[in-house]
Amino acid sequence: MSRNVIIENAGGPENMKIVNVDVGNPGPGEIRIRHKACGLNFIDVYQRTGLYPLTLPHALGMEAAGIVEAVGEGVIHLKPGDRAAYASMPPGAYSDARVMPAAQVCPLPDSISFEEAAAIMLQGMTVEYLFHRVWPLKxxxxxxxxxxxxxxxxxxxxxxxxxxxxxxxxxxxxxxxxxxxxxxxxxxxxxxxxxxxxxxxxxxxxxxxxxxxxxxxxxxxxxxxxxxxxxxxxxxxxxxxxxxxxxxxxxxxxxxxxxxxTTLFTFLADHQRCQDMATHLFSKVASGDIKVNIGQTFPLEQIADAHRSLESRQTTGSTIITL
Missing domain, CATH: 3.40.50.720 (NAD(P)-binding Rossmann-like Domain)
Structure with a gap:
């Protein structure tokens, strides 16, 4: 079982609710991952409010880090027990565990904590594509x-x-x-x-x-x-x-x-490009060029408060949700 944050109707932070769901087993091309931390991003707000429409009811959350529990047929870049992180469609990262497509889930180096990974996957790969793939800077x-x-x-x-x-x-x-x-x-x-x-x-x-x-x-x-x-x-x-x-x-x-x-997920849609972007990001962290700034932390039970803080511009750096 897993706690999942869902919305049944688009609207304010109060529309989010926590439900218990049966996670199940991964099918071909999928993994089951147990999260240690997940990230908070403006795309979550856009999906919650309906600016980016979802088929309702729907789970929320686009970014998390944790441990792979099981892999489905055809998954070769991850195995049970691996540390992993992702910023990926479909939404559903606000949860204890989930089954999801494996292609955009990336092996996580031991040198980067789950909390750091949850804070930088979506935001860090956004910077990676902005600086190196849309308009390569020098x-x-x-x-x-x-x-x-x-x-x-x-x-x-x-x-x-x-x-x-x-x-x-x-x-x-x-x-x-x-x-x-x-x-x-x-x-x-x-x-x-x-x-x-x-x-x-x-x-x-x-x-x-x-x-x-x-x-x-x-x-x-x-x-x-x-x-x-x-x-x-x-x-x-x-x-x-x-x-x-x-x-x-x-x-x-x-x-x-x-x-x-632009949207990040267009760039991440290709498996190899996604993995290359994550590797580049992790190398910037490992070299010390990037230091992860976790400005605030909320438990899953306070997900509505986390959204309110983000929308009111009260946050600095990254925000993570602990499980």
Whole structure:
């Protein structure tokens, strides 16, 4: 048996409920994993509220780490007893144990704890694909990264510093800006006290090479004014709400800009690419380039409180759920 967090109707944090389910055995291409910790991410909020619709009722949670208990036919990269971690569809990580597809579950090195893995799989592989697969960055490039003190943001600050990338961050308080700077941001702008657009223009001159924006509606229009001609706008999240439609002529007028709306799970869908991304992430942690920042921890019974904290921007770094 396993405790699972589910929703029967989309809505607020109060719509989540904990139920007991029979886990069962894995079929072909599947594993059964017993979780030690799971992660909390904005995609969980989007699914809970219905912004990203699920067939209801449905379990929630996209990221966890634990021990493989059983493997189904055809699974060769994992075996019972292995430490493993994942950020993967379908949702269901808010649970003691689950049966799930094996392809996107990754062997976890002994040097990385279950809690650290639960804190970085989704967010760390997001940074990996943003920096190396959407718009490959090189030393000397400039990036505007919104929400630089969040879980993804702090990892991006460290990753950028380790590779000689100039990262200009934004955050909502002076304390959060200081945290981003301590983690490797070159500059950080308090967007509540300052309009970030002229601040970025002063810092970056002709504009940044790329904007990486997980905030969405509140930052999108201003971000376009921060990009140098022929630069790239990467929208990868909707923390403040979805971006309104944009005219292609706007991109032309602002300097023949490029724009993409990405999702991590498109990149993870290929088994080998997923494993390569995880290996790259783990190597950054092992080298000391990335230090995992677990800002807050909630027990599974307080999952609603965890969601409220995330939505109200009260969290810093990563949030994990303990079991």
């Amino acid at each position: 030393s000397g490039d400039t990036v505007l990264f919104h929400a630089a003190a969040g879980g993804v943001g702090l990892l991006a600050c460290q990753w950028a510093k380790s590779e000689g990338i100039e990262l200009i961050g934004t955050a909502g308080t002076d304390a959060k800006c200081q945290l981003a700077l301590e983690n490797g941001a070159t500059h950080c702008i308090n967007y509540r006290d300052h309009d970030f657009v002229p601040e970025v223009q002063k810092l970056a001159g002709n504009g940044v090479d790329v904007v990486m924006d997980g905030v969405g509606k509140d930052t999108f229009d201003g971000s376009l004014d921060c990009i140098k001609p022929l630069g790239m706008m990467i929208s990868f999240g909707n923390a403040s709400g979805p971006v309104e439609p944009v005219s292609l002529l706007t991109l032309a007028a602002k300097g023949s800009l490029k724009m993409t709306r």
